[in-house]
Amino acid sequence: MTRTVAVHLTVNGAAATISVEPRTTLTDALRNELRLTGTHLGCEHGVCGACTVIVDGAAVRSCLMLAVQAEGRDVRTVESLGDAAHLGPLQLAFRKHHALQCGFCTPGILTTAHALLSEEPDADEDRIRDVISGNLCRCTGYIPIVAAIMEARSAYLGVQAEAAQ
Amino acid sequence: MKLPPLDYIRPVTLAEAIAILAAHGGDAKAIAGGQSLMPLLAFRLAAPELLVDIGRLPGLRHIDISVEGVDLGALVTWRDIERDARLTYAHPLLAAAIAHVAHYQIRNRGTVGGSLAHADPAAEMPGIAITCDALITVVGPNGTRMVPANEFCLGGLSTVLEFDELVTNVRLPPWKQNRRWAFEEFARRRGDFALAGVAAFYDIDQNGTMRDPHVGVIGVGDRPMRLSVVENLLEGKSLDAGLILQAAALARDAVDPTDDIHAEAAYRRDMVGVLLERVLARAGNIVLMEAA
Structure with a gap:
């Protein structure tokens, strides 16, 4: 029962191979095997959203996905959205608007908003509230x-315009 | 909590998946999106020895719309339904109800088959299946059987599925033109399971009377159910405010919810009446006066 399984996936653009017990959630694999501790584990049963990561472009709760289910998938975590020296547009907007205090939920909100705006850069306030x-x-x-999130939309609209050219 | 120790296998064909389930005699459990099963595992309410991942099986993620109705593959996600613009006219009740399922992140992974097999009494998909007289296709070692939705759920989180059977698709009968319908549910927070929900539709004949009304409720019993007493009341009549109030009173008496930490039985009973009033008023485009 304690056998480990090799999982091959792409994390933040780089190929990774990890060895995990089948029961390991994607959250724990990211945090403990890959030391990507930006992804937070809150409720651990799919209610709080703190563990949200982006799998093949879609925001998912990584505590409700087994690491072995990520075989061959493209996983993006909050670490891919920028770093202290180069904040991404959502992070810049969160700083400007004081959109965090303790910060525990923030990685999940940033990844969720990134997935949303990448697909729907013109999302209106109702849509943003629904998603969040x-x-x-x-x-x-x-x-x-x-x-x-409303303010960060302009950066994503720009990306979409560039992609269309 | 961390999940209990378990093993994992990802078969590549449906036949292989069923053979594995059969070989483990109830100690194996199918997983796809995992949006219901993973919390059960985290709470240790389920502890199978083996998870059989059917999430990548081919041919189970179709949304087919034809004269036969709307056929949904078991691996269709809520997001797939939301994105399919055809459904807003091919089955507007389905589209409207599924819009209430869970949150953005869960909608990307939760599946039609998973929701049916999990059979939460408050879940929208089993409720819509029952309301619409859907036919659920179940495949097991002995072949395929078609299960009418109203025979599928046996109780809370309990269905007719044997341990070695899988739902492969569900077919909703064709949606008639000009059908009147509405769906309403009430949850304390966006995306939560509903404390109660009501779906209804009916057709209108040339005399303006209701034909073949279907009324289903979720969240107020151990399984979704039809309110046949309300359907019988509505059949052949033309809808007006008085009939709506009469229907709501019947609905309150027809359900038998129990108290739980989310709501008292009496509250849920009232909620069914209120939601049915709203649903019928919307379906019939009738303005109800608020009670003083």
Whole structure:
């Protein structure tokens, strides 16, 4: 029962091979095997959204996915959205709008918003609120979070315009 | 919590998946999106020895629309349904109900087959299947059988599926032109399971009377159910505010919810009445006066 399985996947653009027990969630594999601790583990049963990562372009709760199910998949974590020296557009907007306090839920909100705006850069406030309803924030409140995501849209619209050319 | 120790296999054909399930005699469990099963594992409410990942089996992610109706493969996700613009006219009730399922991230992985097999009493997909007289295709070692949706759920999280059987698709009968319909549910927070939900549709004959009304409820019993007493009341009548109130009163009496931590039985009973009023008012485009 404690056998390990080799899983081959792409994480933040780089090929990775990890060896995990079948019961390992994608969250734990990212955090413990790949030391990508930006992905947070909150409720561990699919309610809080803190563990959201992007698999093949779609936002998913990584605590509700086995690492072995990510075989061959393209996984993006919050680490792919920028770093301290080069914040991405969502991160810049979150800083400007004070869209975080304790920061625990923030990685999941950033990855969720990134997936949303990559696909729907013109998402309106209602759509953003609907999508963010899957991420629990218990200290900041959603007003600055929504404002930050609204502001970041222009950067994603630009990306889409470039891609279309 | 961390999941219990288990093994994992990802068969490449349906026959192989069923053979594996059969060989493990109930100690194996199928997983696809995992959006219902993973929480059960995390709470240790389920602890199978083996997970059989059917998530990549070919040919189970179709949305076929034809004169036969709407056929959904078991691996169709909520997001697939949301993205399929054809469904807004080919089956608007399905599209409207599925819009209430869970959250953005879960919608990307949760599947039609998984929801049916899990059979949560408050889940939208089993409720719509029952409301619409859907036919569920089940495949096992002895072949294929078609199960009418109203015979599929046996109780809370319990279905007619044997341990070595899988849902492969569900077929909703064709949606008639000019059909009147509505879906309403109430949940405390966006994306939560509904405390109660009501789906209804009916056709209108040349005299303006209702024909073949279907009324289904979710979240108020151990399984989704039809309110035949309400359907019988509506059949052959023309809808007005008085009939709606009469139907709502019948609906309150027809359901038998139990108390739980989310709501008291009496609250749920009232909710069914309120939601049925709203559903029929919307379907019939009738303005109801608010009670004083």
